[in-house]
Amino acid sequence: MSATEPSAGTAEPEAVAKPAAPDGPTRKTRSMAWVGYIILLAVLVIAAGGWYLLKELRSRQEGLGGQLSNKDQQLQNVVQQLSALQAEMAALHSQITTAQTQVVTEDSKVERELGEQATRLNDRIDLTRNEIGGAVQAIQRQLNRSRGDLMVADAEYLLSIANQKLHLVGDVKAVLAALEAADQRLHDSGDPAVFKVREALAEEIGLLKKMDAPDVVGLSAQLLALENKAKKLPLFLPHAGTIKEHAGNAPEATGEHGSALEDIKGLVTVRHANRPIEEILEPAQAEALRQILLLKLETTRAALLRGDETLYKTSLASASDWLKEHFDTGVPATQEVADELNGLAAHDLSVPLPDISQSLTLLRNIERLRLEAEENLGKPKPPATPEPKPAEPPKPAADESEEDADEPGAQP
Numbered sequence: 001m002s003a004t005e006p007s008a009g010t011a012e013p014e015a016v017a018k019p020a021a022p023d024g025p026t027r028k029t030r031s032m033a034w035v036g037y038i039i040l041l042a043v044l045v046i047a048a049g050g051w052y053l054l055k056e057l058r059s060r061q062e063g064l065g066g067q068l069s070n071k072d073q074q075l076q077n078v079v080q081q082l083s084a085l086q087a088e089m090a091a092l093h094s095q096i097t098t099a100q101t102q103v104v105t106e107d108s109k110v111e112r113e114l115g116e117q118a119t120r121l122n123d124r125i126d127l128t129r130n131e132i133g134g135a136v137q138a139i140q141r142q143l144n145r146s147r148g149d150l151m152v153a154d155a156e157y158l159l160s161i162a163n164q165k166l167h168l169v170g171d172v173k174a175v176l177a178a179l180e181a182a183d184q185r186l187h188d189s190g191d192p193a194v195f196k197v198r199e200a201l202a203e204e205i206g207l208l209k210k211m212d213a214p215d216v217v218g219l220s221a222q223l224l225a226l227e228n229k230a231k232k233l234p235l236f237l238p239h240a241g242t243i244k245e246h247a248g249n250a251p252e253a254t255g256e257h258g259s260a261l262e263d264i265k266g267l268v269t270v271r272h273a274n275r276p277i278e279e280i281l282e283p284a285q286a287e288a289l290r291q292i293l294l295l296k297l298e299t300t301r302a303a304l305l306r307g308d309e310t311l312y313k314t315s316l317a318s319a320s321d322w323l324k325e326h327f328d329t330g331v332p333a334t335q336e337v338a339d340e341l342n343g344l345a346a347h348d349l350s351v352p353l354p355d356i357s358q359s360l361t362l363l364r365n366i367e368r369l370r371l372e373a374e375e376n377l378g379k380p381k382p383p384a385t386p387e388p389k390p391a392e393p394p395k396p397a398a399d400e401s402e403e404d405a406d407e408p409g410a411q412p
Contacts, residue, residue: 151189152366155197158182159360166353170307172213179205179356186363193369200359207354214347216304222344223301229337230293234328235286289326296322300344309349316345 162178165171183201186194296319303311320341327334362369 148189148191151185152191152194152363155182155185155189155194156360156363158185159356159363163357163360166356169305170213170216170349170353172208172211173215174217175356176205176208179208179359182359191366191370193366193373194363195373196369197359197362197366200362204354204356204359208356211351211354213351213353214349219304219344219347220301222340223297223304226337226340227294227297229333230297230323231290233290233293233323233334233337234331235289235326293319293322293326304349307349312349313345316341320345 158178159182162175162182165178166175179201183198183205186198186201296315300312300315300319303309303315320338323329323334323338323341329335329338
């Protein structure tokens with residue numbers, strides 16, 4: 001606008017100075033004014049547009065600044081989240097490292113345990129294999145054994161039983177039978193190595209036959225029979241609960257009187273006693289007396305089986321005294337038991353037992369005997385040496401001089 005104003009001022013003096021011109025220049029001036037106005041309007045429009053654009057630019061700058069601040073805040077939040085994530089990642093990495101270390105440790109521990117278990121399992125397998133191998137070899141040896149080996153094994157078993165029975169029971173008859181059976185087994189085996197064993201067996205059998213040993217089994221059976229008899233023996237003292245037979249046979253009565261007499265006979269027993277009767281026993285006391293006698297007989301049998309002669313004789317004497325004191329000796333059954341007790345007391349138990357273990361010891365070393373037998377069979381027999389001739393008696397001196405004279409070249 002300041003630029004257009006001087007041009008208007010200058011135009012007016014020109015109009016004053018100059019008279020009115022023709023219409024052509026005036027129109028030109030007006031057109032120029034309009035152009036100026038238009039230019040002014042354009043400038044105003046441009047200024048308004050620039051101001052508007054500047055305002056919009058500022059508003060947009062402010063909006064962009066807010067967005068940038070929001071973005072910065074978001075970026076800071078993201079950075080913080082990243083830092084937290086990095087911290088978590090570090091913690092996770094530490095945990096993973098610890099877990100890896102534990103896994104490695106556990107793996108090594110498991111591997112070590114598995115190795116130890118595998119070693120133990122291999123040892124057990126080797127031991128089982130060795131045991132199975134030994135069992136198979138034993139079975140093969142059993143299968144390869146001949147009839148002679150079985151006979152030798154039977155003989156060894158019989159000899160072992162004979163030694164045990166001799167020292168534990170003292171049954172000489174059973175021991176002698178076992179030794180003879182073992183000798184027959186060795187004879188049937190045909191093994192030349194058992195010759196020494198049979199020699200020892202023959203000697204032991206001879207020793208047993210010379211023994212005057214008591215028949216332990218027979219005596220024990222006799223004592224058992226006495227125990228059965230003692231249960232039925234009558235006691236000396238009267239007692240309730242027993243019915244005894246009458247000595248005489250009374251004539252049978254008939255009718256009611258006869259039945260009454262029979263009932264009385266069943267309740268009353270008449271017996272003559274040489275000793276005074278002090279009391280009447282109760283059933284329990286009578287049973288106790290019998291049980292004591294049975295206990296004494298059982299003690300006698302136990303002493304017999306153990307070979308304890310002192311206890312054997314003492315128990316027999318005690319049983320005999322108890323029988324005479326508490327049982328009716330006038331009854332034949334009681335007298336028979338007393339005689340058997342006296343007969344049992346006459347046997348002696350303390351008989352020295354011979355040693356029959358030599359044959360068993362030799363038979364248990366049968367392999368050594370077989371080796372010796374093979375060596376003896378393999379050695380060549382020495383040549384028979386001629387028997388020395390008996391020395392001739394010396395000739396007389398005259399005969400010697402004649403022989404010297406007959407020799408050629410002899411001097412006269």
